[in-house]
Amino acid sequence: MLNESVQSVSAKLCQFITHSYLDDDELITPDTPIIELNILDSASIFDVVEYIHREFALRLPVIDIHPDNFASVEVLSKLVEHHRNKENTL
């Protein structure tokens, strides 16, 4: 079960990715395999990185910009939340 904060990140990412890359009424879900279905590719991953920076004031470390971390919104949301928590504890 995703916690509330992860859920909110997840909902925003689903909206952003659907509207940016699917041009469709049907929202992706947190477990949609966005790399496997060619919704995100190696270039659009960096658009998502920029969106995360804008929306959540979080600069993902380059080492984390790895396709496994973008496999689904669920995986990505947990990564975003992990870094936000880390920043908050500093």
Added chain:
Amino acid sequence: MKEMLPTALHQALFYWANKQPQHPFLLAEPALCYRQSANYVSALATQLSGSQRVAIWLEKNNHYALSILATLSAGACYIPIDSKQPINRVDLILTDAQADTLIVDDKHLLLVGPLLAKYPQLKVVLIGEKNAQQAANTSFFDWRLHLETEQAHASEPWHKNSLAAVLFTSGSTGRPKGVQLTLGNIQHFVSWCQNNMSLDCSDRFLNLASFNFDLSTFDLFVCLAVGGSLYIANDDAPKQPMTLANVLSEHQITVMYCVPSLLNLMNRIGLWQQAEALALQHLIFAGEVMPKPCLKGLASALPNTHFYNFYGPTETNVCLAYKVTEEDILNNEPIAIGLPIGDTQAWLIDEQGNPVTNESGAMGELVIQGSCVTPGYCLESQKLANHALQIHSTGDIARYHNGQYYYHGRCDRMVKISGFRVELGEIEACLLAHPQISEVAVRYCANTSKLIASYALNDAQSKLGTLALKTYSAQHLPTYMIPHKFECFGTLPKNANGKIDYPTLAQVNDE
């Protein structure tokens, strides 16, 4: 033409294993020197004895390269399958290439399991972690056992016309095309690189291209020809920029060959600036047009690196090459694809097939003749008569200007996506097989770099969901061929001949 050396291609491994046994050959883990690699290859070649056509479906790593070399040493040809190919496509490849042997790792053995009943004669060799739960016809290759055991490095004698590889590329009719490469085809390109690129055994090559992509023949066989070292990056490396930067710097890579879209991405995230001291001497690109701003960015970040633009469809391997000059970096003109290499001849033809005089400004379809031209496709129905004469009409429009050829697009419906050849017809054939779709047209929008599928349904029902169509496509097509956008129409627009009107669709799609 120059006499082939007895140590050519894969046999160079055994030559260097004698001459510099401890010299590193494979740099990624498990790192192996020439002696260990030759022992591994000889032992696996013995296990492959009697095989003629060996399909390889492994994760991209050292075992993949060594399996290729063992296959050639056994006198067989290799059929490389990308580790992420959907199983339906693997099925087509095994059938069309008439593979008699399949090399797999644990992961791919599980994936291919349900298919094996269809191929009772297929010999399966498992390069895995442990000798467990083998199916019938499956043998285990315990590579660790062989690394330190000296082997007789016998390699089957080879002839330049012997089949070396079958590389599958997108096919316009909906079936992938297996391009057959001979040892002579690959050797022609390797010899040219060896003679023209100032490479030696101190060079350290980075392999990024998948082994089913012809770019990989440079990485593996040119590295071997000069006795160099090779870092085989995994499949995801091009999407892991920081890992890539670390590999370039940690292994002091001197030679890198890739598609321009990757270099563009590396420029975009400032990877060159983030990487520790680099030793890159030769940066080669091919497979797509190199955008000039990207080249300028590279030249500024890597001032001591030589840049080359290689050209060649899979059917000819690399057949034209160009070394970028300082003037090219300063001006805003397109970059030439260069001039024919080795014994290659090139000329232009008009729409009627008549030769166009090679004077400055001439344009036409580029035709290639020479040792580089492959004998054609593995399916009889796909074969072209000209290939028997070592002539290949590329389908690429070129311009001859100032003594060099320049690329000017395609004269058919093939497009390049991240360097991969994509026949739009293959995507259409896949979607047309969907039970609810009655007609379909797929376009590539160059401005947005998106594949757009327009379709009509068998009966008046609401449109199919994009996610459902993407999921369906993913079962049949490689990821880069899955359309980005799907648009539903009552019926597709037609021209006066009753054929799909692509220009009208383009206007509608791009609105």
